[in-house]
Each structure stands twice: as C-alpha cells, then as structure tokens.
Amino acid sequence: MEKTKVAIVGLGTVGSGVASLLLDHGDRTARHAGRTLWLEKAVVRDLSKARDCNLPEGVLTDQLNDVLSDPEIKVVAQLMGGLEPARGVMLQLLEAGKDVVTANKALLAEHGPELFDRARALGRSIAFDAAVAGGIPIITNMSQCLSANQIGSIQGILNGTSNFIVCQMDELGWSYDAAVAEAQRLGYAEADPAMDVDGSDAAQKLAILSHLAFGARIRWNDIPKTGIDTLELTDLNFAKELGYRIKLISHAELGAEGLELSVAPTLIRMGRPLAEVRANYNAINVVGDAVGDLFFHGQGAGQMPTASAVVADMIDTAVGRTPITFRTLELWSERESAVKIRPVDELPGRYYMRFQVVDRPGVMAKITSILGAQQLSISSIIQHEPDQREGGESVQLVIMTHEAPEGAAKAAVDQIMQLPVVSGKSVRMRVME
Amino acid sequence: MEKTKVAIVGLGTVGSGVASLLLDHGDRTARHAGRTLWLEKAVVRDLSKARDCNLPEGVLTDQLNDVLSDPEIKVVAQLMGGLEPARGVMLQLLEAGKDVVTANKALLAEHGPELFDRARALGRSIAFDAAVAGGIPIITNMSQCLSANQIGSIQGILNGTSNFIVCQMDELGWSYDAAVAEAQRLGYAEADPAMDVDGSDAAQKLAILSHLAFGARIRWNDIPKTGIDTLELTDLNFAKELGYRIKLISHAELGAEGLELSVAPTLIRMGRPLAEVRANYNAINVVGDAVGDLFFHGQGAGQMPTASAVVADMIDTAVGRTPITFRTLELWSERESAVKIRPVDELPGRYYMRFQVVDRPGVMAKITSILGAQQLSISSIIQHEPDQREGGESVQLVIMTHEAPEGAAKAAVDQIMQLPVVSGKSVRMRVME
Incomplete structure (x- = not known):
C-alpha cells in the first residue's frame, strides 16, 4: 500500500490525539485514503516532558529541521498555539515544500491573507477545518x-x-x-x-x-x-x-x-x-x-474531536483533495473584500432591554415616550411587584421591542438612562426568532 | 476561465433546479470551482413538454446519443428516477467515459455494487450526495x-x-x-x-x-x-x-x-x-x-435543496475531488460485507407496549408475570380510568420496559395477546434515550 510520510509540530493535547489516531488506527486511514499516513516525526520544544501517547523510537525530536530537511515528509500538522513562533514555523514549512494542516484559528484570523498568499505562490496548501468548531466539519x-x-x-x-x-x-x-x-x-x-x-x-x-x-x-x-x-x-x-x-x-x-x-x-x-x-x-x-x-x-473543542478534524484534513491533503480546493476556491488573499461591511448602528434587530426604575406613577409614560420618539415599538413588557425585602423602592422593568435599527435602540437606552427615575445599569440585547 | 462541459439526463423537478443553478448562477461555480460548468445538453424523453427553466437554444434534446458521442462532455447528472432505464443509461454513460452524478437512491440501493464495480473498472466515478437526505451533505x-x-x-x-x-x-x-x-x-x-x-x-x-x-x-x-x-x-x-x-x-x-x-x-x-x-x-x-x-x-428533499447537492457533486467531480474519493475510498463492491449483520431477535432495546385489556382484578398480575418470565423489567406503566362512554369495559394499558432483547419483548407480547383478558391489537415500539 502507498505510504505518505507526515509530521506533527507541537505535541500538546490535540497533537497527542492526532498521533494516537495515526499510530493506533492506521487501518482507518488505509480504508479511507487508500494509503498509510506514516508518522515520521513529531517536533516538540522539550524532549523531557511526559507525553500521553507512545511514539515509536526516533519519531520524537526537538529539531524542526528534521522535518524541513526531509523531502519525503509531504504533509505537516502544525499544532502550535499562539501567533509566534507559529507564524514563522508555518512559513518555514511552506517554503520547505510541505502542505500544512492547522487548528490555529488565532493565527489564521490574524495572518490568514499573508499565509494563504504565500502558500499559493509556492504551490502549497493549507487545510484548517479544525480551526473553527473543532469536530464539526x-x-x-x-x-x-x-x-x-x-x-x-x-x-x-x-x-x-x-x-x-x-x-x-x-x-x-x-x-x-x-x-x-x-x-x-x-x-x-x-x-x-x-x-x-x-x-x-x-x-x-x-x-x-x-x-x-x-x-x-x-x-x-x-x-x-x-x-x-x-x-x-x-x-x-x-x-x-x-x-x-x-x-x-x-x-x-x-x-x-x-x-x-x-x-x-x-x-x-x-x-x-x-x-x-x-x-x-x-x-x-x-x-x-x-x-x-x-x-x-x-x-467544538477537546482532544479527540479536534484531532478527528486534523486527521481528516491530513487525509484530504495526502490524497490530493485539499490541494484542488486550495487551487480552485477563492480563499483569503490581500485583495479587496468582496462585500461591504455594514456599520453597526444601521443593523436592524429586535431588542430586549432591562432598566432599574423607581416604582412611582408616570415612570412608564416617560420611558415609553422616549421609545416612541425613537420609533421603537414595544412587543412585550414585564414588571413584577416590588420586592418588599429590598425596600420596595425600585423595580426591574423589562421591555422587548419589535424590529428597529441598532442606533435607535442605543439612543433610546442612553436617553432613558438620563431619567432621574432610572438608576443602576441598563441591559440591552438582541432577540432572534 | 477554464470550462467543463456538462449534461443533465432527466429534466424533472430536480433536473430543472440543477439547470437553473448552472445557467443563472454560473458566477458561483466560477468562484467555488475556478471554472465554468457549461450546460451543453439536457436530455428528455418528450421534447414537447413544458419546462420551468429556460434553456438556451440547442441544449434540449431527446437523443441520449448527443451526450454519449460528445467527448467534451465530461460530467453528467443522471436524474432519471426508478430502476430501468436509469440503470442502463448509467452504464452507457460510464462506458462512454463520463463521470456520473446521481440522486437516485433506489438505483444505488438496488444496483450499487454492479454500478460501482463497473465505474471502477472503467476508471470513472459516481457521486451521490443527493441520494441520501437531499440538501444535507x-x-x-x-x-x-x-x-x-x-x-x-x-x-x-x-x-x-x-x-x-x-x-x-x-x-x-x-x-x-x-x-x-x-x-x-x-x-x-x-x-x-x-x-x-x-x-x-x-x-x-x-x-x-x-x-x-x-x-x-x-x-x-x-x-x-x-x-x-x-x-x-x-x-x-x-x-x-x-x-x-x-x-x-x-x-x-x-x-x-x-x-x-x-x-x-x-x-x-x-x-x-x-x-x-x-x-x-x-x-x-x-x-x-x-x-x-x-x-x-x-x-431532505425538494427541488432546490436536492439540486444544491447535485451541483456540489458536479463541481467536486469537475475539479477532481470525487475521482480521488472514488479511487481511494473503499466503496461498494461485490466483495464480502465487512461486518456481520446481527439477527433482529438479538437486538437489545427498551420497549413501549400497549394492550387493550379488560378492566378486572388479576389482569395486571397475569401480564406482569409474563413479562417477568421473559426477564423484561418494567420502567413505567400507564393505565387511565376506563372511559364510561365506551362502556367502561376495557382500558388501554401502556408499559415501558428497561433494556431487553427484541426476541424476549416479542415473545412476551405474543404470550400476552393469548390471554383471554386481552383483546384487539397490541403495539410494540423501541424507545431511545
């Protein structure tokens, strides 16, 4: 059976899970990929640290160069967290001709365009299904x-x-x-x-x-x-x-x-x-x-669900599906955004609002007239009887509105908070059907 | 931009949806596949029938041979229902060198091994995501x-x-x-x-x-x-x-x-x-x-959700992902089953049972002693007061059991149905947590 040599950089929780799947369940990869994914190297910072997976002799190394310099290692799961040195290592792996799989969402969210453009220029691919929602593909x-x-x-x-x-x-x-x-x-x-x-x-x-x-x-x-x-x-x-x-x-x-x-x-x-x-x-x-x-x-997280996504990406990369997707799909680049991002004040929505108000006649009229002036229509209101144990002076008032722009809802809350009969902090949240 | 010529065989509800996606939204395929899927032919039985999609001049034909004989048509969505002539057409398409996409689950469930073995032998692929659960991939x-x-x-x-x-x-x-x-x-x-x-x-x-x-x-x-x-x-x-x-x-x-x-x-x-x-x-x-x-x-069904799955498969086939999957994944063949199918009588489960019983002392004892003899332990029972409008003679008795083999549950129901105090039909269903 054909054999693709792979490596892991970073043997933390997810890395150990990936190693276990590759070492203990090679039959699955064989059945689903028509080839063996052969774990050649696992790069760690500290060789002396205890690991919860049993690696064969010669796999563990603290030299990234063992991976970079071995042209037979085609696919590398880069499982270091944080931005640096993860970014630098990613670039080194791509330059050395490796296709890379990663679970590092912070790195992609921060440096996606740079990394993807570089991979494209080098004819390499980056797979990242584990970076969002863990086991959900x-x-x-x-x-x-x-x-x-x-x-x-x-x-x-x-x-x-x-x-x-x-x-x-x-x-x-x-x-x-x-x-x-x-x-x-x-x-x-x-x-x-x-x-x-x-x-x-x-x-x-x-x-x-x-x-x-x-x-x-x-x-x-x-x-x-x-x-x-x-x-x-x-x-x-x-x-x-x-x-x-x-x-x-x-x-x-x-x-x-x-x-x-x-x-x-x-x-x-x-x-x-x-x-x-x-x-x-x-x-x-x-x-x-x-x-x-x-x-x-x-x-969405955890050792084995995330490892499940990483190994699926390693298989997709080894058999050639990921390189095709990477080549044919318009993915991240330094080019212009394809859509306009809408300013937050314009977003329409329904709102939940909570105020602490003095329990006195006329308060409701003041609040509802502010809402009316902002074109905010009320869908429901809750005000319970005042709690006598708390002095019975102030009560919680909850209002749900019909759909309105975020800006109007914010302005209304700001004005209501200026009323002398309103104290403490206010709460405003969106409502979804 | 690269162009892959495609065809549809069968222009019913799903076929028309596929044609609409290809003709009206070519930009999507371009963005997601890096190429155009060009609808070259749509084969129908009856040219005179009204269609709810507007096909360009020359696309509609009643000659399957227009597809078979055009070597530039690489991918064909075979959207005929039923077993024949769908099976025969599928084989003709494969023999003519086409990669095929289908939504016909009955055809696959019945003739999957034959069709997949033939496709493999010819170096072709069959994609079938639309065959199960429609829009869910x-x-x-x-x-x-x-x-x-x-x-x-x-x-x-x-x-x-x-x-x-x-x-x-x-x-x-x-x-x-x-x-x-x-x-x-x-x-x-x-x-x-x-x-x-x-x-x-x-x-x-x-x-x-x-x-x-x-x-x-x-x-x-x-x-x-x-x-x-x-x-x-x-x-x-x-x-x-x-x-x-x-x-x-x-x-x-x-x-x-x-x-x-x-x-x-x-x-x-x-x-x-x-x-x-x-x-x-x-x-x-x-x-x-x-x-x-x-x-x-x-x-799981409907025109556009199913068409969504068919077009995704056509894209996967055109860019080359499906052929890889088809080659590397162990898919249907005439070989032996990889697992043993367990006889239904051995399956363990919890059960819901309903009987119509005479409302008389001692009935419950008779029923529960049969259940006990079959090692069926009761988790809950419902028996409401008899409905006087219905004569008040018989009542519905509902029993939920703890886990037990299907065979024991079936035997218990059969024995209970023999009791003279039990009449009408009985109901037995599995319970899942």
Whole structure:
C-alpha cells in the first residue's frame, strides 16, 4: 500500500490525539485514503516532558529541521498555539515544500491573507477545518458541499466555554463566577478565560467563516463583540419568562446594503435548534439560497474531536483533495473584500432591554415616550411587584421591542438612562426568532 | 476561465433546479470551482413538454446519443428516477467515459455494487450526495470529513414525508389519513406514498449510509422495517404523556457482536435533537469514536435543496475531488460485507407496549408475570380510568420496559395477546434515550 510520510509540530493535547489516531488506527486511514499516513516525526520544544501517547523510537525530536530537511515528509500538522513562533514555523514549512494542516484559528484570523498568499505562490496548501468548531466539519461543508449556494446568513454558537458557563447559570441558577470555576475544573476554560468569555475567540472564528461564506475580508477585532462576562442571572430568568434562552451568538447576515457581523449574548426563542444547544457543544445554522436551513451540532473543542478534524484534513491533503480546493476556491488573499461591511448602528434587530426604575406613577409614560420618539415599538413588557425585602423602592422593568435599527435602540437606552427615575445599569440585547 | 462541459439526463423537478443553478448562477461555480460548468445538453424523453427553466437554444434534446458521442462532455447528472432505464443509461454513460452524478437512491440501493464495480473498472466515478437526505451533505461528511473515526452508530430521520405526517398527527391531533392528504396537497407525498410511509425509502437510504459507515454489504429489503402507516394517534399521545415523541427512526449500530439495523417508529425523549425535528425536515446523528456526537439537520428533499447537492457533486467531480474519493475510498463492491449483520431477535432495546385489556382484578398480575418470565423489567406503566362512554369495559394499558432483547419483548407480547383478558391489537415500539 502507498505510504505518505507526515509530521506533527507541537505535541500538546490535540497533537497527542492526532498521533494516537495515526499510530493506533492506521487501518482507518488505509480504508479511507487508500494509503498509510506514516508518522515520521513529531517536533516538540522539550524532549523531557511526559507525553500521553507512545511514539515509536526516533519519531520524537526537538529539531524542526528534521522535518524541513526531509523531502519525503509531504504533509505537516502544525499544532502550535499562539501567533509566534507559529507564524514563522508555518512559513518555514511552506517554503520547505510541505502542505500544512492547522487548528490555529488565532493565527489564521490574524495572518490568514499573508499565509494563504504565500502558500499559493509556492504551490502549497493549507487545510484548517479544525480551526473553527473543532469536530464539526464546517469548513469543508462551506467550501465544498455548499458551493452551489449564495450563503445568506450564519448563526453560530462557536465558543463551547461560553455556552457551558451560560448553561450552568441558566439550568442550575449558578452565578457567573461559580460557573467559570466549574468550567475551569472540567478543563473547558483556561486559567485565564478572557479570550473565550469576552467574545474574542468567537469573533476570530466568525471572521474565518465570513471569509469563506461571503468573501468578506475583515479583521476579527473589527467585529462588534460583547462577551458573556457581564451576563447576569436576572436576564437569563427574564428571558425564560418571555420564552427565550440567552446564548452567545456569532451572527453574519448578508443584506442588500452589505454584511452585518456581530458576536453578542442574544435571546433565542426556546425550541429553536440554537436555543437548545447544551453544555460545551458548538452549533452552526447556515442558510443558503438553494439548500435552505442547514444545522450542524457537535463538539467544538477537546482532544479527540479536534484531532478527528486534523486527521481528516491530513487525509484530504495526502490524497490530493485539499490541494484542488486550495487551487480552485477563492480563499483569503490581500485583495479587496468582496462585500461591504455594514456599520453597526444601521443593523436592524429586535431588542430586549432591562432598566432599574423607581416604582412611582408616570415612570412608564416617560420611558415609553422616549421609545416612541425613537420609533421603537414595544412587543412585550414585564414588571413584577416590588420586592418588599429590598425596600420596595425600585423595580426591574423589562421591555422587548419589535424590529428597529441598532442606533435607535442605543439612543433610546442612553436617553432613558438620563431619567432621574432610572438608576443602576441598563441591559440591552438582541432577540432572534 | 477554464470550462467543463456538462449534461443533465432527466429534466424533472430536480433536473430543472440543477439547470437553473448552472445557467443563472454560473458566477458561483466560477468562484467555488475556478471554472465554468457549461450546460451543453439536457436530455428528455418528450421534447414537447413544458419546462420551468429556460434553456438556451440547442441544449434540449431527446437523443441520449448527443451526450454519449460528445467527448467534451465530461460530467453528467443522471436524474432519471426508478430502476430501468436509469440503470442502463448509467452504464452507457460510464462506458462512454463520463463521470456520473446521481440522486437516485433506489438505483444505488438496488444496483450499487454492479454500478460501482463497473465505474471502477472503467476508471470513472459516481457521486451521490443527493441520494441520501437531499440538501444535507451526509455522504461527503461520512466519506471524507469523518475519515479518522470508527463510526459507532447512525440514527436518522431520513424520510421527510413520514416526518411531516407524524408531526401533523402529533402537533395538531390529525388522523393518519388527514395528514397524508395534507402531505399530498403540499407536494411532500406522492399520489401513492407507499414507499415513503412503509419505511422502504428510509431503508434504502440506511443501506447506503451503512455501507459507507461500516462497510456493510446489505440488501435494503433485508433491513427489518416498520413504517408509519400503522401508527395511531393514541400512541403519540401516550408517548407525550411519558415525555417522548414518536419518530420514524433509521438506526444502525455497531456492537461487538455485529451490526444492528432497523427502520421503525421509535420513542425518543423530548428535547433530544432528533425528537425535535419538525415538518418535512431530515436529520442524522452520527457517533464517531473520535468526534463524538455529530448532528445534521436540513431539507431532505425538494427541488432546490436536492439540486444544491447535485451541483456540489458536479463541481467536486469537475475539479477532481470525487475521482480521488472514488479511487481511494473503499466503496461498494461485490466483495464480502465487512461486518456481520446481527439477527433482529438479538437486538437489545427498551420497549413501549400497549394492550387493550379488560378492566378486572388479576389482569395486571397475569401480564406482569409474563413479562417477568421473559426477564423484561418494567420502567413505567400507564393505565387511565376506563372511559364510561365506551362502556367502561376495557382500558388501554401502556408499559415501558428497561433494556431487553427484541426476541424476549416479542415473545412476551405474543404470550400476552393469548390471554383471554386481552383483546384487539397490541403495539410494540423501541424507545431511545
């Protein structure tokens, strides 16, 4: 049977999973690729560190050059995290004639155009299905299976850590801090979970998907984003009362006036597939003009789901499918964006708003007249009786609006917050049907 | 830009959709395939019939030979239904050197091994993502994206017509006959819906998926199947009371003792993704040992969703991905099955049983002692007060069991039906968590 020599750079959690699949389950690759993927080298920084996979003699090395200088190694899974030296190593691998597979979304979101242009110029390919939504093969589905469609929108739960935290709060009534601690205990969140909970990780993935779906050339940190790190239990409970759940939704939608992009906690009606995504799962709903709604749900991270995606990419690369896709599909380049990104103030949406108001006659009239002046029409209101244990002075007022521009909703909230009868902080979130 | 000449054989609903995508949206193919798919010929039986797509002069023909004899036509979408002449035309196209794309699941389920062996011998390829679950790209996902996995199980709602009918009954309380009539009115069911509602269509699709996932070589009509055509509203209501919905589930599961296969109305706990699939949607849950649970949901039929899958396959074939997959993946052949199919009597499962019994002391003891003798342990029982309007003589008794072999469950029901206190027909269905 034909043999393709491969290498791994970076033997962390995902790297060890990839090594296990290649070493322990070679029969699968043989059956699905008609050849053996032969793990020739695994490059690590520290040779003395304990590994949870058993590598054959001679595979482990701390010399990247062992890979670069071996012309028989054709495919390399580059599984280092962070931007540098990952970027430099990626370029070295491409220059040395290797086709590269990566799971590093931050690297692609930051340096995608440079790396892809370089690979193209060198006649090499980069596969990256593991970079977005882990085990869900969304990249292959977008770049291959949906080719006959104009994608209209993408709505995704792309950060499993955030979803786990929100579910713990929503289902068990836990505080944000307790939920974060539990996510850390289970290994779902880093010691510093900032990139997950502030929406950065989701924005990087949305930037990659938007590029594939719309040809959008956007920097991930230009995507308006709000994380779950300021989400309160109060709002999860009010949402439930209204028949909704709150999820961290990454949203891209193509309209006549351009592409809308956002990452934010969003109310979704219960029963909709995205509303029912539990624990640390990821999910993506894609709407194409031919295919209609297509929904994917699976493990968005973790050792073996991510390794599953990396090895599938290594097989695709070894048999020649990825090089074809890379050559024929318009992928990332330094060229102009194919679509106009729409300013955030123009985006239309329905809104959930919460204010803390003094329980006094005339307050509702003041607030609703501000909403009216901004052309915001009210779809529902909740105000419970004041809690006497808290002095009975102030109450929570929740308003759901019909569709209106983001700018109008923001202006209304700003004006309402100026009222002397309104105190504390306000909350404003989008609502999806 | 490079140009690949293509043809369509059969210009029915799906064929017209494919023609529209190729003619009206050539820019997409260009962007996703780096080339134009040029529709050279569309072969129909009757030239005089009105079509809902506008073909350029000279494209429409009733001569298959116009395609066979043109060596520049490389890729042909063969969209005729039924077994013959579809099989013969497929063979002619392959002999003439064409790569073929098809949506004809019946043809593949019946003649797959012959057609695939012939294509292989001729160095040609057959793409068939549209044959299972329409717009859901499950074939590409199984044969490419999940290559690193040993698939453990597949559970699918693969017949949209059946799902629509069951939803109408479940959600609106309609009778089976009224729901079928509505499905026909909306174009979801044929005038003769037998193949849909008796489980044949789902069994054909399950045979194809099982081949891809497990290397199973099974004739579709050897898969034990029960359709929804005998489903009663009573059971949908009892299931609801127990916290379950009933869906027509196609199920394949690999165990140490072989592969279990079945198509049958099955109780699924509410809230599980498969339980919440509405209207005429399809859905598939695949479990892989690396990727974990992966769930797909989308339009399983209809003109444009199916055309979306056909055109994606035409692009994959034109750029060269399908020929690689066809060459490297172990696909259908006349060789031995890779797994043992497990006899249906051995399959373990939980069961829902319903009996009509006389409301008299000692009846429950008789029934439960039969269950006990078959080692069937009871997880819950429902018996409502007798309906006095119906004479108050007999009542419905519903029993849910813990896991037990199918054979034991069947034997218990047979023995219970022999009791003089039991009348009418009995119902037995599987329960999935």
